[in-house]
Amino acid sequence: MKEKLKRLFDYRELLFNLTHKEVKVKYKNSFLGFIWSLVTPLMMLVVFYVAFGIIFKLRAMGMQYYAFYLMSGILPWNFMSTSLLLSTGSVVSNADLVKKVYFPREVLPLSHLGSSSFHFILQELMLIIFLVAFRVPLTPWILLFPLIMVFELTFIAGLSMFLSALNVFYRDVQHFIEIVLMAWFWMTPVIYPISLMRDSLPSWAVHLYMLNPMAHIILLWQRIMYNSPHNGPDAALLSVPGLLGTIALSVCLVIFGYITFGRLEGKFAEFI
Amino acid sequence: MVVREIGTRRTSEIPAIELQGISKSFRLYHDANYSLKEKVINWRKRGYDLFWALKGVDLTVFEGETLGIIGPNGSGKSTLLRMMTKILSPNEGTIRTHGTIAALLELGAGFHPDLTGRENIYLNASILGFKRRQLEGIIDEIIEFSELGPFIENQVKNYSSGMYVRLGFSIAINLNPDILLVDEVLAVGDESFQGKCLDRIAHMQRDGKTIVLVTHEADIAASVCHRVLWLEKGKEKMLGDPIGITELYHKAMRMRPEGSEFGTRDIVIEKVEILNQAGEETTDFKTGEPLVLRLNYNAVQPVKDPVFGFGFYNQMGFMVYGTNTRLRDIDIPQVYGKGKMDFKIVSLPMLDGRYYISVAAHNRDGMLNYHWLDKLYYFEMHSPGREEGVLTLQCDIDLAP
Numbered sequence A: 001m002k003e004k005l006k007r008l009f010d011y012r013e014l015l016f017n018l019t020h021k022e023v024k025v026k027y028k029n030s031f032l033g034f035i036w037s038l039v040t041p042l043m044m045l046v047v048f049y050v051a052f053g054i055i056f057k058l059r060a061m062g063m064q065y066y067a068f069y070l071m072s073g074i075l076p077w078n079f080m081s082t083s084l085l086l087s088t089g090s091v092v093s094n095a096d097l098v099k100k101v102y103f104p105r106e107v108l109p110l111s112h113l114g115s116s117s118f119h120f121i122l123q124e125l126m127l128i129i130f131l132v133a134f135r136v137p138l139t140p141w142i143l144l145f146p147l148i149m150v151f152e153l154t155f156i157a158g159l160s161m162f163l164s165a166l167n168v169f170y171r172d173v174q175h176f177i178e179i180v181l182m183a184w185f186w187m188t189p190v191i192y193p194i195s196l197m198r199d200s201l202p203s204w205a206v207h208l209y210m211l212n213p214m215a216h217i218i219l220l221w222q223r224i225m226y227n228s229p230h231n232g233p234d235a236a237l238l239s240v241p242g243l244l245g246t247i248a249l250s251v252c253l254v255i256f257g258y259i260t261f262g263r264l265e266g267k268f269a270e271f272i
Numbered sequence B: 001m002v003v004r005e006i007g008t009r010r011t012s013e014i015p016a017i018e019l020q021g022i023s024k025s026f027r028l029y030h031d032a033n034y035s036l037k038e039k040v041i042n043w044r045k046r047g048y049d050l051f052w053a054l055k056g057v058d059l060t061v062f063e064g065e066t067l068g069i070i071g072p073n074g075s076g077k078s079t080l081l082r083m084m085t086k087i088l089s090p091n092e093g094t095i096r097t098h099g100t101i102a103a104l105l106e107l108g109a110g111f112h113p114d115l116t117g118r119e120n121i122y123l124n125a126s127i128l129g130f131k132r133r134q135l136e137g138i139i140d141e142i143i144e145f146s147e148l149g150p151f152i153e154n155q156v157k158n159y160s161s162g163m164y165v166r167l168g169f170s171i172a173i174n175l176n177p178d179i180l181l182v183d184e185v186l187a188v189g190d191e192s193f194q195g196k197c198l199d200r201i202a203h204m205q206r207d208g209k210t211i212v213l214v215t216h217e218a219d220i221a222a223s224v225c226h227r228v229l230w231l232e233k234g235k236e237k238m239l240g241d242p243i244g245i246t247e248l249y250h251k252a253m254r255m256r257p258e259g260s261e262f263g264t265r266d267i268v269i270e271k272v273e274i275l276n277q278a279g280e281e282t283t284d285f286k287t288g289e290p291l292v293l294r295l296n297y298n299a300v301q302p303v304k305d306p307v308f309g310f311g312f313y314n315q316m317g318f319m320v321y322g323t324n325t326r327l328r329d330i331d332i333p334q335v336y337g338k339g340k341m342d343f344k345i346v347s348l349p350m351l352d353g354r355y356y357i358s359v360a361a362h363n364r365d366g367m368l369n370y371h372w373l374d375k376l377y378y379f380e381m382h383s384p385g386r387e388e389g390v391l392t393l394q395c396d397i398d399l400a401p
Helices: A002-010 A012-026 A035-055 A066-088 A095-100 A107-133 A140-169 A172-186 A194-200 A203-209 A213-225 A240-271 B036-041 B077-084 B117-127 B132-136 B139-146 B149-153 B161-174 B191-206 B218-224 B242-255
Strands: B015-029 B048-062 B066-070 B092-097 B101-104 B179-183 B210-214 B227-232 B235-240 B260-262 B267-275 B284-286 B291-304 B307-313 B319-324 B334-345 B353-362 B369-382
Touching: A002 A012, A012 A107, A012 B117, A035 A066, A035 A107, A066 A107, A066 A140, A066 A172, A066 A213, A095 A240, A107 A140, A107 A213, A140 A172, A140 A213, A140 A240, A194 A203, A213 A240, B015 B077, B015 B210, B048 B077, B048 B092, B048 B210, B048 B235, B066 B077, B066 B218, B066 B242, B077 B092, B077 B101, B077 B179, B077 B210, B101 B161, B117 B132, B117 B139, B117 B149, B117 B161, B139 B149, B139 B161, B161 B191, B179 B191, B191 B210, B191 B218, B210 B218, B218 B227, B218 B242, B227 B242, B235 B242, B267 B353, B267 B369, B291 B307, B291 B353, B291 B369, B319 B353
Parallel strands: B066 B210, B066 B227, B101 B179, B179 B210, B284 B369
Antiparallel strands: B015 B048, B015 B092, B227 B235, B260 B369, B267 B291, B291 B334, B307 B319, B307 B353, B353 B369
């Protein structure tokens, strides 16, 4: 384990280069280049604003700036789902490399995390600019950004290492994860406010609901980016034990994912 | 351990790569059992044959030595090389390497088509485990060696295959690793570049680098290497003097058809006899002569419902004729212990040429091979020369006045 970590550290430059490659290749041959990373959230904001603010008139129901609420949750959600989808297939899609060159294979899923992080940070910066432009007060909690980012990254890293290793042996994983992400999305307070769950579900169901680690992570993001009034005065369902539990789970996941990956990687070249 | 004298230079006694009792098996799946569903349905059935690519290989490559690995297809050369790079891990045995390794298993593995040549140099070098700062000093050298000139700033997808190969080779060789592993890549590229590469290898030899070269062409091995390892069916056949071994190798390759064997070995086909009319073993037959193919098998344990069969293949690899006991509706309820089976061909219709024979024992639906000897035997056909083509046909000629 220690040796493996040292090896990974030796190859940190490869991780950086692969991340760099993913970022670069994504917008290669496109005229606007990485500006697309900024245009996408802008368009998202416009669409949400038109759909929910003007057409559905949610504003009348006390949902002012619903678009910001939505953005503050959907960006970290997309960050998780795209990194997971990309990294799950990462070992298999680099079959050529895995069969022909030796390097610590975990850089393959991790490089996708890197490139997704890059886009995510750009998008969040855009969101902050929008907030300022619309004169929405920023909360001081926003300073926790890097911390929460590391938290979410830990969670994703564990899952993606585990899934990308498993996907080499059972290609079903890749398809399965797409469905799971869809269901998971609706079980996480991204497009509806958490108060909806809190007020309509019996308390045991709310507890069950809050076992979802992504619910905690998304709530955190919403809290620090845009403390919307419809999140409720008691800062939704965020609690210290709940958060500590989720952090512990993420750390366990990352260890479990890394160990599983290490166990299976010796057979990648044969099975791929 | 003997210190060998090569030319004016001695190779050291310090090991660079140590292999001890290396064995490696692969599972040959009858059908890729990749999805979960199939795995569940077939959970009891063993859907694969074990194929031993390497069996108990011991080898020490010394620092500063150039070792050539030769052998026919499927002898385990590439598998051995991949284990030295740690891409594959052995089932048994230990591998130790000392020093940085660069492997040329396939040139330009890991090149990204959308990046430029220069960007790919950085990417490729880091895949090979080298740091950017190690690269700074030699990047110009790499570009110069690759002869790409201004094209280095172009996307790799626009490169010709020659340019691709030159860049790949140029990166690996200029990184100046302690150990360079090369797999069959010298065969590509034009002759002048090949010469340049061989020059470079000689240069590395002078610098005391360790090189392992896998090659089909034994002559390259003979001219470049200090020692040669001849692998045959995953085992060391010979190790030592390059000139002597390549000579023997050439001789053996002319004698031997390309073939392989695999199977679970529940039934072992121990001996195959090719008999002529008089019941003598031979490999020469005249068109129209009879042939008896005798399989001597040994079923280690009782095997129910086996099928025995054979096939003749021409030199192009096409099956000329084949049959088995199932196709002929011969039921064999069970075999156990030793036995014989004769396939009697009354008259061979083939004209001239060499024909390879595959024989096999497998289960009824053909899913499980007990023993399959693929093109391991051959015989030569000789015709009196009154006909042309592949087969003789009953052909009478009427001449109308």
